[in-house]
């Protein structure tokens with residue numbers, strides 16, 4: 001799939017903007033804070049109906065404007081697909097083929113993007129929160145149902161935490177609602193955990209040979225999803241549920257002392273092993289970068305397989321962060337098959353042939369010139 005054109009109205013620092021894109025590589029060049037990431041973000045929002053930078057949609061509307069809009073024509077295998085998302089103080093509306101979608105989960109999945117930004121280079125060393133976000137965003141791309149389940153899980157987590165906070169420091173909870181929420185919470189947690197196990201297994205399948213290739217056959221990458229509760233992927237949902245129930249019983253006293261839920265997918269993590277060593281603890285900077293790159297390339301392959309079409313790749317300020325060898329690997333893999341958007345402050349550090357073959361856009365103070 002690819003994005004044919006884009007129109008922004010009152011989006012971030014763009015009053016109006018209309019662009020046509022190359023089906024191959026599009027490069028946005030400009031100084032800091034001119035609006036390059038805003039364009040990438042708008043493409044991401046078009047895909048996921050939410051920003052990767054903020055959960056507050058109001059921030060996306062241009063200051064002093066009443067509403068903001070992102071519009072694009074996406075070219076899918078079966079033809080042209082107009083998409084539109086608009087934001088106002090009342091909320092957001094998402095349209096597919098000019099028809100408003102009642103649920104956002106009906107909208108998500110029309111356009112698939114893989115975003116690679118500098119923070120992804122910290123995927124391995126960064127906090128577990130960064131890795132959980134990675135898991136959720138990536139599964140969400142291919143499974144809108146997962147996003148729906150996740151929202152439900154977070155709602156139940158909040159409700160359960162609310163009651164725990166009300167009983168903060170007490171010895172026990174005598175509240176029938178707490179039992180009800182806990183039961184529903186466990187059911188929702190199992191759904192999330194199962195999906196994460198399945199996704200990580202698929203991602204591992206693609207990432208391992210890619211990492212092997214980038215490391216010139218020297219490294220074997222292994223990805224492990226690690227539920228904090230010690231759940232095993234081969235267990236049935238009922239076994240997982242009873243295990244979680246038992247774990248929650250075990251930590252109840254501590255939960256009351258702290259007023260928060262201590263077991264569940266909101267506390268889980270990912271572990272990356274290279275040749276049997278934990279990359280987070282023992283990996284060099286280079287190995288961490290290779291791991292992050294392998295994961296992103298694996299995601300592209302995974303979406304190709306699951307969706308039947310290649311996603312669009314968004315490289316926000318990250319290409320010049322990769323050395324020549326990793327850059328070549330990335331660009332050779334996507335050449336001709338994956339529409340790519342790149343932002344950079346300077347063409348220096350980006351391979352000459354990439355710049356030569358790309359459509360170039362200059363970004364300055366919320367305007368774009370070709």
Ligand SMILES: Nc1ncnc2c1ncn2[C@@H]1O[C@H](COP(=O)(O)OP(=O)(O)OP(=O)(O)O)[C@@H](O)[C@H]1O
Nearest residue numbers: 012013032033034035036037038059060061062063
């Ligand atoms: N809602 C908004 N309304 C108007 N302007 C905004 C809004 N949100 C952000 N901006 C402006 O957008 C600009 C930042 O744009 P962006 O994040 O795209 O920068 P960039 O060109 O990617 O820079 P860098 O290279 O530093 O990442 C800032 O000048 C900021 O003030």
